[in-house]
Amino acid sequence: MSYIDVxxxxxxxxxxxxxxxxxxxxxxxxxxxxxxxxxxxxxxxxLAFAVxxxxxxxxxxxxxxx
Amino acid sequence: MTGDLVLLIxxxxxxxxxxxxxxxxxxxxxxxxxxxTGALKPKIAVGLSAxxxxxxxxxxxxxxxxxxxxxxxxxxxxxxxxFAGLVGGLAWNLVTWYFxxxxxxxxxxxxxxxxxxxxxxxxxxxxxxxxxxHVIIPAVLAPIAAVVVxxxxxxxxxxxxxxxxxxxxxKGFKIGQIGSASLVSLAHGTNDAQKTMGxxxxxxxxDGTITQNAGTPFxxxxxxxxxxxxxxxxxxxxxxxTLGKGLTEIEPPQGFAAEASSATVILTSTHFGFPLSTTQxxxxxxxxxxxGKRLAQVRWGVAARMGVAWLITLPAAALVGAVAFGAAxxxxxxxxxIVVFAAAVIFAALLFLASxxxxxxxxxxxxxxxxxxxxxxxxxxx
Numbered sequence: 001m002s003y004i005d006v007x008x009x010x011x012x013x014x015x016x017x018x019x020x021x022x023x024x025x026x027x028x029x030x031x032x033x034x035x036x037x038x039x040x041x042x043x044x045x046x047l048a049f050a051v052x053x054x055x056x057x058x059x060x061x062x063x064x065x066x
Numbered sequence: 067m068t069g070d071l072v073l074l075i076x077x078x079x080x081x082x083x084x085x086x087x088x089x090x091x092x093x094x095x096x097x098x099x100x101x102x103t104g105a106l107k108p109k110i111a112v113g114l115s116a117x118x119x120x121x122x123x124x125x126x127x128x129x130x131x132x133x134x135x136x137x138x139x140x141x142x143x144x145x146x147x148x149f150a151g152l153v154g155g156l157a158w159n160l161v162t163w164y165f166x167x168x169x170x171x172x173x174x175x176x177x178x179x180x181x182x183x184x185x186x187x188x189x190x191x192x193x194x195x196x197x198x199x200h201v202i203i204p205a206v207l208a209p210i211a212a213v214v215v216x217x218x219x220x221x222x223x224x225x226x227x228x229x230x231x232x233x234x235x236x237k238g239f240k241i242g243q244i245g246s247a248s249l250v251s252l253a254h255g256t257n258d259a260q261k262t263m264g265x266x267x268x269x270x271x272x273d274g275t276i277t278q279n280a281g282t283p284f285x286x287x288x289x290x291x292x293x294x295x296x297x298x299x300x301x302x303x304x305x306x307x308t309l310g311k312g313l314t315e316i317e318p319p320q321g322f323a324a325e326a327s328s329a330t331v332i333l334t335s336t337h338f339g340f341p342l343s344t345t346q347x348x349x350x351x352x353x354x355x356x357x358g359k360r361l362a363q364v365r366w367g368v369a370a371r372m373g374v375a376w377l378i379t380l381p382a383a384a385l386v387g388a389v390a391f392g393a394a395x396x397x398x399x400x401x402x403x404i405v406v407f408a409a410a411v412i413f414a415a416l417l418f419l420a421s422x423x424x425x426x427x428x429x430x431x432x433x434x435x436x437x438x439x440x441x442x443x444x445x446x447x448x
Contacts, residue, residue: 003199008340009207012331015338016215020330023246024219024323028226031238035230052242059249062333063256064125 019055026052069400073145074273076403078266080152080410082293085262087159088171089119089297092258094305095168095328095348096250099321099355101431102310105240105247108301108428114244115251116299122255123263123291130264134179137200142191145272146394147182148265149403153410154178154387158379160417166304166312166426167375170343172261173201177383182391184384197380205376208331208342209350216327216354223319224359239318246325253332254344255294262290303426309349311435312368314356324348324355346376365435 026048033045096118097111106114132140133148155175162169176197183191227235266286270276276283310316316324328344328351335342349372356364390410394402 003195004203005199005340008338011338012335012340012342013211013214015334016211016327016331017218019334020215020327021219021222023326023330024223025226027239027242027322027326028223031227031230031235035234035238056245056249059329059333060252062337063122063253065337 023052023055026055070273072400073149073403074269074275076400076407077145077149077152077269080149080156080407081262081265081269082289084152084156084159084171084175084265085259085290085293086297086300087156087163088258088262089116089294090300090302091159091163091168091171091297091305092254092345093298093301094309095344096247096254096325098306098310098348099316099324099352100243100247101306102316103240103243103318103321104432105243105318105321108303108306108431111247112299112301112428114248116295118248118251119255119259119298120291120295122252122257123259123294124287125252126256126260128260130260133265133268134176134183137176137193137196138179138183139187139191139193142183142187143179143268143272144186145269146391146403147179147186148269148272150182150387150391150394150406151175151179152265153390153406154181154383154385156410157386157413158383160414161382162375162379163302163304164417164421165375166308167372168305168309168345168349169372169375169379170205170345171258172343173205173376173379174383175261176201177380178387178390180380181384181387181389185388185391185395201380204340204342205346208335208346209353211335211342212327212331212347212350213354213357215331216324216351217358218354219323219327220320220355220358223323227319236318239322242322243318243325246322246329249329250325250332250344250348251298253329253336255291257336257344259290259294262293263287266290301428303428303431304421307426307431308368308372309352311432312365313349313352314362314364315435316352316355317359320355320359320362323358324351327351327354 030045030048033041093112093115097115100106101108101111155178158174159171180192263282263286267282328348331347353364356362390406394406397405
């Protein structure tokens with residue numbers, strides 16, 4: 001018996017890193033955008049926040065799908 | 067009332083008690099950082115977490131009527147073994163709560179069942195490979211994964227928002243923190259309440275009250291959801307304080323990065339079938355949040371204390387599980403189980419009374435960290 005599912009492990013590591021760091025970065029970009037005072041910045045910030053919300057919805061889907 | 071019915075009732079009550087302790091022990095996982103940064107007032111935070119745990123318990127009802135699956139031989143699982151295992155997990159949850167140490171309720175329960183099984187059926191009934199692959203390896207990997215994600219996330223958050231006005235940044239990340247902490251609470255409800263549902267369903271099947279394919283009765287779902295939500299609302303303030311104030315001083319950007327890291331690691335591990343302990347992931351995330359901010363201090367002594375507790379979770383809970391099983395068997399029948407249950411209640415009451423001497427509550431949970439879990443100025447709870 002294999003003690004560790006290496007395939008699942010590397011997937012978890014990569015997805016966690018991309019997802020966790022990605023959400024933190026996107027939220028930061030959203031804050032930069034909405035606080036920039038420029039229309040383009042606000043739109044870009046809004047888009048970044050929309051992606052974060054999509055990530056949260058994906059998280060809820062994962063919970064329900066297990 | 068027959069002896070079997072008494073045994074069943076005691077097992078159900080013990081399972082719900084374990085669920086309750088699971089709730090108050092794990093409130094910190096989701097809410098410690100939000101409380102520490104002031105994103106949420108302490109009572110609001112535990113209330114929100116309780117509601118989300120309650121809702122989460124109803125969201126996913128694919129309940130597995132198993133306990134320590136893949137770790138002990140299912141043929142060795144009797145009602146008394148389940149009971150003794152729960153007592154082991156319960157005792158470890160209470161002791162670690164008293165000392166303010168976040169530790170995995172799942173691993174404590176597994177430890178309790180392993181100890182009871184060892185005494186009931188011998189070493190052959192315990193699957194060593196399962197123990198290594200399901201508990202020991204994930205226990206090492208969970209905090210490492212979370213530390214890496216939270217460290218990088220925190221570093222990026224500070225670098226990217228360095229030019230954003232401080233007030234906007236603080237307010238923004240506090241809002242973000244509430245969202246990410248809520249996701250962790252919801253995930254906790256979907257995962258942990260189901261464990262209790264599974265145990266009670268297993269007990270009902272073993273007793274013959276329901277058939278193998280009957281599914282989980284609705285009252286079991288409601289009771290399990292209520293127990294974990296009530297426990298969450300009571301708030302394990304001692305653990306919240308250690309996680310929110312003890313490991314590192316947390317600012318809103320760090321709190322957000324930590325919770326985002328926790329939510330992502332927990333959900334991806336669930337998705338890819340490599341379940342990791344919520345507690346160990348959240349603790350790793352808080353450490354990562356400390357490491358990711360330049361010049362932030364991580365109190366490694368506190369972290370080491372947690373590491374030691376995680377190392378001894380399995381053997382300590384196993385020891386209590388074995389003793390509980392041995393005592394119940396020695397006395398025999400339903401009376402044996404009742405006596406052990408009464409001893410467990412007395413132990414919990416004594417620990418609760420001892421904790422009142424150095425009470426940590428919603429009013430002093432954020433007091434300055436003075437090198438130990440309890441604040442110097444103990445304020446009387448309202």
